[in-house]
Amino acid sequence: MTLAIRALEQRKDLNEAVIDEFIENYDFPIVEDNAITFVFRGKVEEVRLQHWVYGLESAPELTRLGETDLWYLILDLPAKSRIEYKFDIVTNGKHEWVHDPFNPQVAHDPFGFNSVVHTPGYVTPDWTFFEAETRPGSIEDYQISSKVFGGERAISVYLPARFRATRRYPLLIVHDGMDYVRYAALHTVLDNLIHRLELSHMIVVFTQAVDRLEEYAADERHAEFIVEEVLPWVEKRYPIQPNPAQRGLMGASFGAVASLAAAWRYPGVFGRLMLQSGSFAFTDIGANPRGPAFEPVVRFMNAFRDKPGRPTNKIYMSCGIYESLIYENRSLLPMLQQTGMQVKYVEARDGHNWENWRDRLREGLSWLFPGPLWMVYE
Amino acid sequence: MSDLLLFGPQRFQSTIGDALNAMEVEGPCAVITAGWQEREMEMDELVAGIDREVINLRLHHRAEEFFEADTIFRDAHRGHQQRMRQLQEIYRIRLSHTLACVHQLTGNLDNWPEDVVLAEIEDALAMVRELDRHHLGHMRNLQEAFLEEWQPYARPALKEHHLELTDTLYRCPAVLIAGGHVAVLLNRLRLLGLEGPIREKTVLASSAGAMVLGEQVVLFHDSPPQGPGYAEVFEAGLGLFDDLVPLPHARNRLLLDNPTRVSIFARRFEAASCLTLDDGARVDRVDGRWHPRQNIHRLKSDGTVEELA
Numbered sequence: 046m047t048l049a050i051r052a053l054e055q056r057k058d059l060n061e062a063v064i065d066e067f068i069e070n071y072d073f074p075i076v077e078d079n080a081i082t083f084v085f086r087g088k089v090e091e092v093r094l095q096h097w098v099y100g101l102e103s104a105p106e107l108t109r110l111g112e113t114d115l116w117y118l119i120l121d122l123p124a125k126s127r128i129e130y131k132f133d134i135v136t137n138g139k140h141e142w143v144h145d146p147f148n149p150q151v152a153h154d155p156f157g158f159n160s161v162v163h164t165p166g167y168v169t170p171d172w173t174f175f176e177a178e179t180r181p182g183s184i185e186d187y188q189i190s191s192k193v194f195g196g197e198r199a200i201s202v203y204l205p206a207r208f209r210a211t212r213r214y215p216l217l218i219v220h221d222g223m224d225y226v227r228y229a230a231l232h233t234v235l236d237n238l239i240h241r242l243e244l245s246h247m248i249v250v251f252t253q254a255v256d257r258l259e260e261y262a263a264d265e266r267h268a269e270f271i272v273e274e275v276l277p278w279v280e281k282r283y284p285i286q287p288n289p290a291q292r293g294l295m296g297a298s299f300g301a302v303a304s305l306a307a308a309w310r311y312p313g314v315f316g317r318l319m320l321q322s323g324s325f326a327f328t329d330i331g332a333n334p335r336g337p338a339f340e341p342v343v344r345f346m347n348a349f350r351d352k353p354g355r356p357t358n359k360i361y362m363s364c365g366i367y368e369s370l371i372y373e374n375r376s377l378l379p380m381l382q383q384t385g386m387q388v389k390y391v392e393a394r395d396g397h398n399w400e401n402w403r404d405r406l407r408e409g410l411s412w413l414f415p416g417p418l419w420m421v422y423e
Numbered sequence: 424m425s426d427l428l429l430f431g432p433q434r435f436q437s438t439i440g441d442a443l444n445a446m447e448v449e450g451p452c453a454v455i456t457a458g459w460q461e462r463e464m465e466m467d468e469l470v471a472g473i474d475r476e477v478i479n480l481r482l483h484h485r486a487e488e489f490f491e492a493d494t495i496f497r498d499a500h501r502g503h504q505q506r507m508r509q510l511q512e513i514y515r516i517r518l519s520h521t522l523a524c525v526h527q528l529t530g531n532l533d534n535w536p537e538d539v540v541l542a543e544i545e546d547a548l549a550m551v552r553e554l555d556r557h558h559l560g561h562m563r564n565l566q567e568a569f570l571e572e573w574q575p576y577a578r579p580a581l582k583e584h585h586l587e588l589t590d591t592l593y594r595c596p597a598v599l600i601a602g603g604h605v606a607v608l609l610n611r612l613r614l615l616g617l618e619g620p621i622r623e624k625t626v627l628a629s630s631a632g633a634m635v636l637g638e639q640v641v642l643f644h645d646s647p648p649q650g651p652g653y654a655e656v657f658e659a660g661l662g663l664f665d666d667l668v669p670l671p672h673a674r675n676r677l678l679l680d681n682p683t684r685v686s687i688f689a690r691r692f693e694a695a696s697c698l699t700l701d702d703g704a705r706v707d708r709v710d711g712r713w714h715p716r717q718n719i720h721r722l723k724s725d726g727t728v729e730e731l732a
Binding site for chain 1: 642
């Protein structure tokens with residue numbers, strides 16, 4: 046198969062009108078089997094692709110098509126890949142990162158948004174979208190006072206549809222919880238999975254750190270805050286199951302470190318962990334290459350790897366194959382399995398981003414807190 | 424006259440009320456919503472439009488009261504339930520291997536000559552049926568032994584409930600059984616000794632309510648978030664029929680456009696008709712024969728789904 050950009054390249058009549066027609070005729074980036082053609086158009090000095098795919102050349106340069114103002118780059122990615130990207134354009138010697146103006150597909154995160162492309166086989170899961178038949182749960186916002194950190198902390202509590210104060214519910218505490226709601230559609234996902242009976246009716250607490258890189262980096266105060274302050278606060282106000290098997294912690298990136306660290310410091314309190322793209326940096330020898338923010342994480346992970354104990358019973362771990370953290374996550378897996386805990390580990394051809402974490406929610410949550418799917422027929 | 428009317432889910436298309444109103448017999452209708460558990464009494468939507476007296480039998484509530492009053496029985500019952508769950512787990516493991524073989528062979532027919540592989544698939548399927556029969560028998564024996572040993576509705580804390588229910592049912596020519604949690608519903612019906620009295624009534628049942636009335640309760644979902652999605656025989660039902668497997672929410676729960684799965688399902692339960700019960704569905708039994716009335720489809724052994732009404 047001749048790629049569209051190659052066919053264009055071969056034309057002898059390349060002029061602005063031909064380029065206009067090309068732009069008009071395709072959706073961008075052009076996905077032809079596993080070949081992705083990124084295209085940028087503009088009078089610039091240089092264009093690079095910022096893609097965050099670990100393992101590929103960093104920021105590869107787009108090629109200018111002849112003397113035109115069209116720039117392109119062809120990347121080969123395996124099926125079911127999903128990547129986020131921006132263009133780094135240089136004008137008058139100045140760099141600027143921009144999203145792909147020809148691609149309406151974007152993914153938001155706390156820093157803004159990126160353009161998105163995927164190869165054949167990837168489909169955005171249907172349970173991430175609003176479903177009219179689904180009974181919605183509700184979210185209540187609170188400020189709780191923290192002696193550990195001093196001052197007030199915002200937390201939000203998700204209550205499932207048809208919540209009953211007379212019934213007891215499993216509890217999940219989610220680090221960066223409101224980010225999960227904003228960028229990983231967690232409210233919608235919880236509603237849908239509960240409605241579909243795949244997930245237990247449960248109470249979910251969303252926490253947000255004031256300084257996540259410090260607090261989530263295995264900070265002892267954070268574990269104390271979760272176990273000694275948040276948990277009793279929730280148990281006092283809501284009907285929570287008293288059994289550790291019905292209590293879980295969840296987080297992504299540094300939030301996964303915070304979850305693991307809290308469970309490790311208070312073994313037996315949380316029977317379920319969902320750890321996504323954990324920043325589980327460690328050193329066998331030499332210095333930590335990831336920078337100062339990781340120093341406390343490395344200290345914790347080295348201690349954990351030395352004596353993991355059995356902090357919990359069931360762990361669902363996921364990581365993107367295109368993340369640099371894939372090495373740390375893969376190496377942690379056999380260690381966790383040796384402790385006797387039940388561990389499920391899943392990889393996806395995706396990066397360190399919220400939609401990757403969103404796409405794993407169904408499998409992870411329904412494994413940790415299975416709903417009555419096989420038993421209820423209303 | 425129909426003695427048994429089975430319906431699909433009632434949330435979006437409430438059809439039981441019309442059927443009940445059209446019945447010529449007079450008298451109140453007993454309502455069983457135990458499958459809804461703690462929401463048992465929230466039946467306004469279900470009974471809206473019914474132009475006769477309805478009496479909710481409150482089976483879930485009564486059982487909870489009973490468990491609280493008779494802790495010796497409650498503990499024995501928990502132990503019994505635990506044993507049933509363990510048996511189900513073991514059956515599930517055995518089934519996963521036995522049925523996987525059928526799926527693997529059926530999904531790769533091109534690998535072997537037809538005259539070689541088809542007979543082997545039939546044999547593999549016969550092993551699945553045998554396992555289902557074995558499990559059902561085991562569960563039934565366990566259940567009967569427990570009820571015989573403990574005689575729940577003869578125990579003081581339940582005796583009065585049982586008598587009151589029997590008396591109420593005596594006055595009701597019809598019983599409406601809503602869906603919900605199939606195990607809870609079945610369990611409450613048995614615990615309170617309603618298997619016998621219900622047989623004498625015209626029964627209108629939706630979703631799980633229809634499932635518990637059969638000879639065997641079949642649990643099903645083709646695409647669960649975990650596992651291969653193999654239908655499971657659960658427990659013996661109340662045995663009001665043995666020639667039909669009701670499939671509520673079939674459009675959501677089954678891959679009806681997958682001929683392999685449809686065919687294996689239909690052939691596995693070949694002694695009965697596997698009928699979908701989606702929104703608006705209704706099938707009546709009249710003089711021992713089933714009459715599809717609305718939105719009823721049958722899973723066929725050739726992998727197709729036939730519209731019956």
